[in-house]
Structures are given as structure tokens and as C-alpha cells.
Amino acid sequence: MSGDKASRQKPCHRCKSSSASATSDTSTIHYEKFWLYRHCSSLQQRDRQAQKAGQLFSGLLAMNVVFLGSAFISSMIFNHVAITLADVWILLSILKVLSLCWITYYLLGTSRQPHAVLYRDPHAGPIWIRGSVLLFGSFSILLNVFQIGYSAILIHCKSRVEIVFPSIEIVFICTQAFFLCHHSKDCIQVQHNFTRCGLMLNIATNLLLWLLAVTNDTIHMEIESQLREVEQRFAGKAPFPHPYLCNETASCTCPNTTICKVFQKGYILLYPFNTEYCLICCSMLYVMWKNVGRRISHYHVPRVKSRFKLHGVVFGPLLGAIAVIIGICVFMLYQIQATGSAPSREVFVMFYSYYIVLLPLMSVAAVVGTIIHALEKRELDTLKNPTRSLDAILLMGAALGQMAMCYFSIVAIVATDPRDLLNSLILSYAVLLIFQNITQNVFIIDGLHRQPFIPPDKEEERKEEQNHEAYDQRRMSVLELGQEIRKVSRSYMHNYSHLNWKRRALKEISFFLVLCNIILWIIPTFGAHPVFENGLEKSFYGYSTWFAIVNFGLPLSVFYRMHSVGGLLEVYITA
Secondary structure, three states: OHHHHHHHHOOOHHHHHHHHHHHHHHHHOOOOOOHHHOOOOOHHHHHHHHHHHHHHHHHHHHHHHHHHHHHHHHHHHHOOOOOOHHHHHHHHHHHHHHHHHHHHHHHHOHHHOOOOEEEEOOOOOOHHHHHHHHHHHHHHHHHHHHHHHHHHHOOOOOOOHHHHHHHHHHHHHHHHHHHHHHHOOEEEOOOHHHHHHHHHHHHHHHHHHHHHHHHHHHHHHHHHHHHHHHHHHOOOOOOOOOHHHOOOOOOOOOOOOHHHHHHHHHHHHHHHHHHHHHHHHHHHHHHHHHHOOOOOOHHHOOOOOOOOOOOOOOHHHHHHHHHHHHHHHHHHHHHHHHHHOOOOHHHHHHHHHHHHHHHHHHHHHHHHHHHHHHHOOOOEOOOOOHHHHHHHHHHHHHHHHHHHHHHHHHHHHHHOOOOOHHHHHHHHHHHHHHHHHHHHHHHHHHHHOEOOOOOHHHHHHHHHHHOHHHHHHHOOOHHHHHHHHHHHHHHHHHHHHOOOHHHHHHHHHHHHHHHHHHHHHHHHHOOOOHHHHOOHHHHHHOHHHHHHHHHHHHHHHHHHHHHHHHHHHHHHHHO
16 A cells, blocks of 8 residues: 555656646747737647738738838839939838848847747748859949949039949848858747847848849940940931930940949859849748748658769769850850840850750750659658748749740740741740740649659668657677677768669759759840840841740849759759
8 A cells, every 4th residue: 555655756867758748838939929819719720820910921021012112113113213223222222221120139138048049940032042142242242342443433413322222232132141150040939029020021132122123224235235226326317316315325434444434343252143143142041031930850851961962973063064164155156146246046045045955955854854753652741841832932923034025025025036046046045945934833843842862871870860759678799889880880881882764864854954054044144145146036026025925034034044943953963
């Protein structure tokens, strides 16, 4: 009887530890609260409703900021007398200062609170995304330095705002890049609504900076294209006036000095990198916004860190390098013709022929890779993953830019003269590009939803962790465990040095597509825009309409190629 009483009074050590851990877990969880849902029956239901309300209100904040900024930028384009570029810069400077204040508060206050960052999303902010932020951010800083130098030389005819705005931009880029590189994986558990609003303010600011950069870039290309037409018609026809060529050529021209020419050429060369930087930051900030208040189970955290290795891959890098070298040669020949005078018909034929050869190879590779994915035995990863969902949305959304331009080109060619050599090449290019985008998106999205390949020794480690109690019951000796690990390691080295044909083929295909997308990103980014110079679509749709179409499609097509590289690298590593 006394023994039963003693057994009842002595608590179980395992129960005590589990209850203690449960108490500590609940004490560190900061459930969200919102005044609209304070009467919910359960704490979990109140937390879910408060999370949705916080996302809704922060999204409304971003939407209103974007609409206000878009109205300013549109007014500047259509009525550049009432709303000037300086007015838009002042608005964006205010938004950047507010964003800098919130980032500083997050770095020094929110993230340092007790139990603020209990979880980190392993899929958010991979190394190539953070590297892209640093790379494009560095080029954007250099771009603003060139802009400051150029404006300082022409200070007699330019506003001082053109020096202040790039200076604020440099501080904003440096602070935001540091913030994203060190905190992109955070799943913040305190100050949920304030953090969501701050992230959405940053997203809206980057979107408006991207919109302004795209607008200025298209205006710049419009001026160049119009000047070419003026030069072509100058011999027999009088030049027509253009609204954007009023004061720039009259009183504010670059003096004939080397430093001014360097600033001018450097600004034009580095301009596309700023648009890419803004889009990358928006994607990373959106993932952080989705991860606010998110609690990740430790069972879902991958314990295998995949690394980028070129082991067993030969044909993909070889064929991709050939495509890159030929593409650089075609790009240089096109640029030499385009900068000297109007590109000749032979240059257009060479340019489109390169694409017509490369795009079918990329499509066939993507189709073969999709078939291999179907033959594989790897299971689909169905866990909630905001980063993967955003990758799929960005791939599908960015591809719409290229596909829209292609469909407009197809209609223009079919309605005019599809039997002409150049027109038939442009028609084939448009059709092949649409097919290539579709096949590549299917291949990347299917690969991103596959569970990564786990080597034999890591698989054994995972099973050992899951069945830890079973191993304890067996009471394995240290010697037996060491012999088993050495046996598994020898098996892994043998399997890794002799990849099966499915994994090898996926790695070859992924690496080939990575290099192809890199060259297809380089060509339009550094100034090869045949859609402006060939004259077919412009004469069919009219100057303003075609530029509006290209204004929508071209920046998205550049972003699509860069984002595809990141997705293909992920597919390569997980194969």
C-alpha cells in the first residue's frame, strides 16, 4: 500500500520534462491579437483571424502607396509640366526615408527582443538570391555614383534634387541589402502588424522605384530610336519635333570631356541592373511578409544541406558554354551595327537565326527533363513553402511579358507579309519563344516540387534520428555503430561516383538551361533590343501603342531569365 502511494507520489521524469518543455514552448509563443477578433472562442482561431487581418491591412497600405506613386509617375509622363521628375523624386525620397526608419527599428529593436526569431525559414533567401542582391545592389550604387557625377558636371542646368535623390538611394540600397542578407530567413514572432506594414512599405517603395526606372529607360530608348529615324530622313525630309528632345539637346549637353562621357556611358550601361535589383528585393520582402508569425515544425526542417557541385556533369556545361560564346559574338556584332547606324537586314537575320537554333534545343531539353521527373521515384514535397509558391508565381507572371510581345508580333507578321525572309524568322522566333517558356516553366516548377535526393549516409542519419528510442533499446556499442557508419559511407561514395542515368540527365539538362538563360538575360539587359529597330511591329501598331506593349513586356522578360537561373540551380542541386 505504501509502495503504491509512493509510486503515485513520485512523478515520472519523462512526464516532468515533457510538461516543462510544453510550458516553455507555450510561454515563448506570441499569439497574434486583433481588436476585431477579441471575442473568438479559442486562442488558435483568434491567432489565425488576427494574422489574416494583419495581412489584409498591410496589403491595403501597400496598394494605396503604389497607386499614389503610380499616379505621380503617370502624371509626369503625360503632363510633364504640372508634375515634373523632381516631384516624383521627392515623393520616392520620403518613402525611402520612412523605409529606412523602419529597417533601422527592426535591426535595433524588433529582432533583438526576447523570443523574436524562434524559427528561420530554410528555403527563404538562398545563397544565389542573396548574391544577386549584393551584385545588383553594387551595380545600382555605382549607377547612382555616375548619376551624381554627371549631374554635378551639369549643375548649371540641372536641379540639386538630381544630386540629393541618388545620395538617398545609395543609403537605401546599402541598408536594405544588409537587412535582406542577414534577416531574409526570419520568421518574426513579435510586433506582427507593425512588421507587416513595414515590409509592405518597403515592397511598395521598391515597386515604385522599378516603375520609375522602367519608364525612364523606355523614354531613353524612345529618344534613341526617334533620333535614328531623324538621321534616316534628314537627307530628304525635315526632322519632326519630339516632346522629350526639348532642353536636353539645347542647353544641357555633356561637355566634350572624358570624365563626362564616362559618367554618361556608365549610367546608360548600368541602368538595367537597378530594375533587377528592385524586383529581387520585392520577392525577398514578400517571403518575409508571408513568414511573419509563422511557426515551423522542427520535423519539417531539412537536415541535409545540398551543395553546388559539378561532379559527373560534362555535356551540359560544354553545350551551354558553346551557346554562351556564340551568343556573345552575335551580341557584339549586333551592338557594333546598332551603335554605328541603323542595323542592317543581315544583322537581324543573324540575330534571329541564333535564337531559332537555340530555343528548340532548350525546349527539347526541358521536355526530356519533365519526362525524367515523371519516371523518378522521388515523392512530391507538399509542405507549406512560401518561397516555392512565390517562385512558381513569378515564373508564370514574368513569362507573360515575353509571351505578350510574341503574340503581338505574330498578329503583325501574319497580317502583313509572312513570306518575307526576315518576317518569317521573326514569326518562327515568336512561336518558338512561347513554346520554350511553357516547357521550361513546367520543368522548373515540377522540379521545385520534388523532394531533394538524400544520399545514403544522410538517409541513414535521418532514420537514426527518427528511431532514436529504438536504437537505445538495442544498446548498440560504439564499435558496432562505427562499423555501420563506415559501411554506409563506402556505399555512398560508390553510388555518388556512379550517378544513375536519371540524376545525371537532370543535372546535365539543368546546367545547360542555366547557361542558356544567362546568355538570353545578357543580350537584352545590355542593350540588344531588335523589337525597337526592326520596324515591323512599330509600323503596324503605331509608335505609342508598340512602346506601351514593350514597356510592359521587356522588363518582365529580363526578370524571367534571371529568375529562371535561380530555379534551375535549385533543380540542379536537388537532383
